[in-house]
Structure formats: structure tokens, C-alpha cells
Amino acid sequence: MKNKAVWPRKLRSSEWFGGTGKNAIMHRSWMKNQGIPADNFDGRPIIGICNTWSELTPCNAHLRDLAERVKRGVYEAGGFPVEFPVFSTGESSLRPTAMMFRNLAAMDVEEAIRGNPVDGVVLLGGCDKTTPSLLMGAASVDIPVILVSGGPMLNGKWRGKDVGSGTAIWKFSEMVKSGEMSLDEFMDAEQGMARSAGSCMTMGTASTMASMAEALGMTLPGNAAIPAVDARRRIISQLSGRRIVEMVKEDIKPSDILTKDAFENAIRVNGAVGGSTNAVIHLLALAGRVGIPLTLDDWDRLGRDVPTIVNLQPSGKYLMEEFYYAGGLPVVIKAVGDMGLLHKDAMTVNGDTIWNNVKDVQNYNDDVILSPDKPLTEHGGIAVLRGNLAPKGAVLKPSAASPHLMQHTGRAVVFENIEDYHSRINDENLDIDEDCIMVLKNCGPKGYPGMAEVGNMGLPPKILRKGITDMVRISDARMSGTAYGTVVLHVAPEAAEGGPLALVENGDMISLDVPARNLTLNVSDEELKRRKARWKSPIEKGNGGYAGLYIETVMQADTGADLDFLVGKRGSIVKRESH
Template sequence: MSNNKKTWPRKLRSQEWYGGTSRDAIYHRGWLKNQGYPNDVFDGRPVIGIMNTWSDLTPCNGHLRELAEKVKAGVWEAGGFPVEVPAFSASENTFRPTAMMFRNLAAMSIEEQMRGQPIDGAVLMVGCDKTTPSLLMAAASTDLPSIVVTGGPMLNGYFHGERVGSGTHLWKFSEAVKAGDMSQEDFLEAEQSMSRSTGTCNTMGTASSMASMAEALGMALSGNAAIPAVDSRRRVIAQLSGRRIVDMVKDDLKPSDILTKDAFENAIRTNGAIGGSTNALIHMLALAGRLDVDVTLDDWDRCGRDVPTLVNLMPSGDYLMEEFFYAGGLPVVLRALGEAGLLHKDALTVSGHSIWEDVKHAQNHNEDVIRPVDKPLTPQGGIAVLRGNLAPDGAVLKPSAASKHLLRHRGRAVVFEDIDDYKAKINDDALDIDETCVMVLKNCGPKGYPGMSEVGNMGLPPKVLKKGITDMVRISDARMSGTAYGTVVLHTAPEAASGGPLAVVQNGDMIELDVEARHLHLDISEAELQARLDAWVPPPGVSGGGYAWLHQEHVEGADTGADLDFLKGCRGAPVARDSH
């Protein structure tokens, strides 16, 4: 627990709105009473904001309205007053140019909802990729007691007897069509198999990775991450979370009490053990920045480097989230890390107990899905942080999703100046490229795209695919979907649009990748590199006003989380002056 906690009962923040008999209190209470609430719900019980990212255009979160009813039931049972609040919902599968550009806008809007309204604690109802980090970032900035409830993954997909992972098989089948190994008709038939129930991606993509990060950080009840969206136990944990947030308010248990450096190191190691998304890194760096917790790229490399990947899930392995849940879910992984000396066991969680107390009795029911530490899927998982003259501020690669024979590679650069240039050239058989080349994509970072889209896992050219080649080294300042796979170097910083060395790579340059040595090198002289940088001309920025302009003006680099510079740090949730 935090130090200097106030004993219960105490005056709650919401009572500044609803308490007493003043004109202002009657104004606030009176309007809300038009919903039919009796007098005693305003008598000092905790007001819990259920921050709900449900939207018809966020299909991963399409069931959160029903799930919120279970949260409300739990809040009422514990003596709280639940109020459901629509929250900005950025979906990766609908937002253009990319949902990532709106993660910071969502965090900013939700932060101000939490700060400006009469709530004492919050239930963060999340699912799709960007909703989890945006609501966590908002909670960290306000430091109101908060608990995460994720919507859960969708059920396994099957097509022609094969497990189909949402996202992962989209990339796989798309490449198969280009290679002539799959018909367009079969591809269209497989579409429904990829998403056969409500919920997030059923692979260890970004959504499942971020649900696991929330649990490993201690911000969700134990077991929350893996329960399928349509499983009745998902509704049970939602109701239990509604009960728990009321007690968290009474105990004054805040995000800053839970989200410590130890908690972040637990989550980093967990991401390696689950084969988690590279996107988790960028979201966690942004979250740490909201709390002024010193977490850097080097922490990701240091903590994740020697962590074995235990979870045998796509895109790194064979299974899907359903099997992960049946095998015991994240508590089994956390227990294994604890027994291997890779977990800060005393880290506090929203349960009020240490993380070890929550997971020490977890049982592994399928050792092919969750491997023992001595029989891992990959001996060294985690996310490799690469540096060199091509990425002086760092770049990242996911070894568990890469081809082993490409982890040390030297090849000729084939350059695409932006995503439109890539799309215009990639299917042309006249393109001078073979499987030994290194594909380089520029101007797709936080400023360049703008927003840093998931285009880093560039599809291979058809003439290479037709040889039976399924992977090449690819380098960009973009992100890639957590459901994707391949030897893909991402988040190269500084990005091309900011004048990083990536901006001046030319066709024919030789590039050296050595993942074991954590090295990424452009094989030209220092003088030549500097001359190119001196001659570089910045691309035109976003014209006019609006959020796109604001984002491009203030977004920071991928190496620190791509947050807006003026949103970093915890600003708290003071009671604003009443205007009435």
C-alpha cells in the first residue's frame, strides 16, 4: 500500500460535486437524479467511472457494453456508485492513417474526462490495441485508483482443418495468394474464419500482449488477460473487478503505488516469456513517461535478453489464445518467471497483494502450450534493441518471430522512400531485388506517416515469393502488427522524417544486421554519411491545423514512446473550481 494513506471513511473527491446542501451541490445532484437515482447514492459512497471504449467501429470491443453491466453489478455490490462513461476508442482495423496517431489523443481526452468529472476511481474497459495503453496512460496522468478489465480474445479460427490466427494468417494467406499457392476464392472463404467471435486477436498480437502487460504490471486482476471474450468467466472477472475498485478507492490504492520500476521490469520480462508484440515496448515507454518512471530501451534489452519464450502461440509458435487460457494463462507464466528468479515478487497489484501471492499456486495444464523454463520455445526471447550508425537512438527486432538464418545478415539495400513508393514498386517484376537484399522503408515513423503505421512488415515481392522464399530482412521506422512475423527491424530512431540516418540510405548501400551483437550498420564512411545528412531536405509537414498538425509538431520519437511532449508526467486529478 502507499504511505500516508487516509483512513476510511474520508471525504471523497466526488463529494466536492455531490456533498452538502449548497446550491452547487443541488445543481450537480439534481441533474443526475433525472436518471432515477435515490438520495442515498450521493451520501459519500465512491463514485466509479466505468471508462468504456465500446464502439461499433471498434469490433474488438463490440461486447464491452454488456460486460460493463457486470462491472456495474460488482460496484453496486461493494457499496459504490457506478457511472458508465464513453471513452475515445481508437481501433487499428478502422482508423486512418493509423490508430497509433490517435493513441495520444485518446489518452488526453480520457485523462481530462477523469480529471474534470466527479469520479473517485475508474474501471478501464479496454481491448483493441490502442485502447489499453491510452486508458492506462490517462489513469497514470491523473493517478486516480484504477483497474483494467480487458474484453478478452476471440475464439480460435479454423480453415480447412488448420488453426487460423487473426492477423497472422491474414499476412500468411496474402503472401500465399501472391505466390500463386492459394486462390483468391479460398482467401475470401478464409476471411470469416479469422474472426469468428467477438473479442481481440486470438494470437499473441498487440492486444493480447497489452492485456498481459496490464496483468504483469499489476493493474488487472490475476488471470484477466487470457479469458476468451465469450467465456462466462470473462463476465465473472468483470464483476469481481467492479467490486475490487470500490475497495481500492477506500484504500487509496493508486496507479503510482503499483506502476513502479519493479513492475515495469516484471512486464518487460513477461513480454519476452509470452513472445509479446514489439508494440508493447512503445506503449510501455509512453506509460512510464506519464509516471516519470525511468524506463528506457536499454531496460528492455537488459531485462528481456535472457528471458526464454515459454508461450507457444502464433505468430512465434503454434497455438492461439484459447489454448493459452486452458493451459492456465498468464499466472502460469508469472509463476515460472518467479521460480526462475526473473520476477520482482513483492511488486504490488490491484488485488492489494503482491504479484507472487496472486500467482504462486498457478498450475500448468498443457506444457506444449506453456513450455517449462528448461524446454522453451526460444531460449532467448524478449525484444532485441539494435544500435549502430543506422539507428543511433535504437531500433528493435523480435527474435522469436524472425528467421534464425537472417539474424546475422549483410545485404544490398532496396529503398522505398515512403509507403506509396513501396506500393508502386513492390509487384513489379522489373524491381532489382532478390532474397539476399535488405528492404528499407522510410518516412513511416511517428512524424513521417504521420502516426507510425503498422507497415514495417512489408510484403515480399511476388518474384521472390514464387521461389518459395518467405522471409527477408526488412528495416523501417514504422511499426508492425503484433500478429505479424519475420526478420523485421522496426522503430528505427531517429526516424527518417526527423533527419535520422535512415533518411539517407540509398539503393545499393550495403547494410549489416547482427542481432546477437545488437548491431545495425550502414556500410558507408562517416564522412559520406555526414555529407548525405547535410544535404538532406526535410519532407513537407502536415499543412493546416487540427490534430494531425498538433501530433506532428509535438510527437516524440519511438525510442521514448512516441507520446506528445506536453503530456509527459503525472498531473494529478485536483478538484477544479465550480463554475456555478
């Protein structure tokens, strides 16, 4: 393959490998110590495989195999694949929270792509924060990229029943506290919750973000739902390897795909699948990287009238295996289009429109993917709440909430931080009943730091023993996409920034009105001013390292919690070396 015969424009990698100069010879000769034939540098595109594989990120521990499949596809299409690692944000083990390191991983992705001789990149992700970090970093560089997800695990199994990873944890742990399940049974159930490679098989954040990537047009059609161990996951990896070579030839970049129409499509698809509230914060951050004006109000405006039609845990009954067998995300996208809610001309990485990709698909199980006329929730999406308790907004997931609590006024029971919650929640003398509203402070981007998934606070045992399974909970934290309940999250400004949440006291009355999109602290402005004058920031000064940088520069949840200096597209140009 000759450069001039196939590639009508100069390849980016030729800045490193092209010609007979000293630097080009140096670059090629060092690469050749890996046993690479000389003709791999004859002008064919260099394709990076940006891999978040890590044995400390269980959801992504199988990505080395998928990388090999991608390489096959790249070679088949005439490219030269080179695999490289980036920081892997493992949701299940990384402390204090994986979200704190999403932006660090995005920095790693951005600089690794910009600084290396690659013409296009295949992004390999799966676990919750790896998908947005890959997309954010790649978008800031803006060379051709395509994303391949690791896929969900096989359904969890326990005593003849399907159990969803994550969702079962929340459910079973509450059952242990209420006495409905023994600790031995809980330990036994553990063995069947995660029984194959892959990410959570509920519609948690991992599956939601895979769905968002597909709805945005950044993956091949059908990518989101293929189980990790299904042979078709390997096939789509290989096909993606082929496709990225063509994308380099066609010069299709993230900025060509990540348009306002694409984000609006994704928001509506999120409502239809009953996606995680974490999608809000990740898409806001991604939009910031490509300069697309996207706000919380867009989420409420676009998602409010979208019915949730995917009957998956935590909102519904089934798991990702059934979703894939029913036809997967293409069926949902087609349904959104049939409702007149899809920008059908939005471009995708395969070079065709999103509508052409899905217009002929079929639904093979209408109990898994429901008819819009008989939805799981008539008004799905994400509800954006405002009021004197959340001047810059807060979010709630209607499909996972209890209808009888969507309009509720209750007495605040306040936990100043997560340590305070853990020290008091099991106390039988805690002054709380099922009509109260649990309030958790100082768990936002700066306050935790990192905005941990602790917003779905477990209920007190004495409430659970009454058979009560849900209460209104409010915090500046996030919650796992596998979680459920009437939980108000992402309150902005956060308590650690001195937002109104910081001023709530035990006994205050709070009113939640989801239909009216209102969240009100029933305390006078004068009293709040007096409380604010006494307030002291809980943030410790003098933090070094990445934690210090994060706390100083992280933005609030309503704009995506990116680091302020990372917003925007910086492009692919990098200075040449001096030698």
C-alpha cells in the same frame, strides 16, 4: 452506508455532491433526472466506468455487456457506478493509423477522469491502442483504477484447421502472391478468421497489452487470456467492479503499483510470452506518465535472457484459447518467478503481491506453455539494436525472426515511403533478390504520420515464388503484433526527422548483427554528411487540427512516441466551477 462510518477520508466526489450548498444541490438534481435514488449520493463512492466501446472498434464492440457486469459488482460492494465513453482507437479501420490517435484517446481519458465526480474508475479496453491509452490517461490523474480487458476471440476456424486472426492475413496474402493459394480460397478463409466477439486471438498487440497490464499488476489475476465470450470474462468484470470500491477505500492508486519493479516484471513477462514489439513503445510512454525512468536499454537488459515459453502464433503454434485453458498468464508469471527473474513483492490491484497471486497455479498443457528448459526461443524478449543507422535504437523480435538472418549483410533496396513501396513491389523488374535488405523510410511518428504498422513489408512475388518466406526488412515504422519475420522496426531518429535512415540509398550495404545488437550502414561518415546536406524534410508544414498538433509535438519511438506536453503526472485536482 454513511460516509463517516465507512470511508475514513473525504471522497473526491463529495466536492461535487456533498453538502447543502447551491452547487451540490445543482449537481445532484441534474443527475437525478436519470431516476437515481437520493441515497446514491449519501457518501458512497462514485465509480466511473471508462468505456472504449464502439461498433467501429470490433474488438471492443461487446464492452457494453461487460460494463453492466462491472456495475453489478460496484453496487454489490456499496458503490454507485456511472458509465462514460471515451475516444475508441479502432485498430482495424481507423486511418491513417490507430497509433496516431493513442495519445488523443489518452488525453480524453485523462480529462474525463479528472473533470468528473469519480472516486475510482474501471477501465474497459481491448483493442491494441485502447489499453495503453486508458492506462496512460489514468496514470496521469492517479486516482484508484483497475483495468478489465475485453478478451480474445475464439480460435479462427477454416477447413478443419485453427487460423489466427492477423497472422493468417499475413500468411495467406503471401501465399496468394506466390500462387500457393487461390483468391477464392482466401475469400473463403476470411469467413472463419473472426468468428466471435473479442480481439485477435494470437499473441498480437491486444493480447500482449492485456498481458502487460496483468504483469504490471493493473488487473485482477487471470484477466489477460479469458476468451471474450467465456462466462468467466463476465465474472472477472463483476469482481473488478467489487474490487474498485475496496481500492477507493484503501486509496490504492496507479502510482502505488506502476513502480520500476512492476515495469521490469512486465518486460520479462513480455519476453516469456513472445509479446508484440508494440509493447515497447506503449510501456515507455506509460512509464513517462508516472515518472519511472525506463529506456530501450532496460528492454534489452531485462528481456535478453528470458526464454519464450508460450507456444502461440505468430511465434509458435497455438492461440489464446489454448493459452487460457493451459492456465493463462499466471502460469507464465510463476515460471518467470521460478527462474529468479520476478520482483515478487510488486503490488497489484487486488492488494496482494504478484507472487502470492500466482505461486500456487498449475500448468495444464506443457505444449502450450513450455518448460523454460525446452523453450520456443532460448533468448526471447526484444532485441534493441544500435549503430550508425539507428543511433537512438531500433527493435527486433527474435522469437518471430528467422535464425539464419540474425547475422546478415545485404544490399539495400530502398522505398522512400509506403506509396513508393506499393507502386514498385510487384514489378518483376525490381532489382532485388533474397539476400537484399528492404528499407522503408518516412513511416515513423512524424513521417506517416502516426507510425503505421507497415514495417513487415510483404516480399516481392518473384521472391515468394522461389519459396523464400523471409528477408531482412528495416524501417522507422511499427508492425502488427500478429506479424512475423526478421523485421527491424522503430528506427530512431526516424527518416522524416533527418535520421540516418533518411540517407540510405539503393545499393548501400547494411549489416545486421542481432547477437551483437548492431545495425550498421556501411557508408563513410563523410559521404553521410554530404547526403545530409542535400536532404530535405518530407513533412508538410501548416497542418491544422490534431494532425498538426501531433506532428509538432510527438516524440520519437525510443521514448514512447507520446506528445511532449503529456509526459508526467498532473494529478486529480481541478478547479471548482464559478457559479
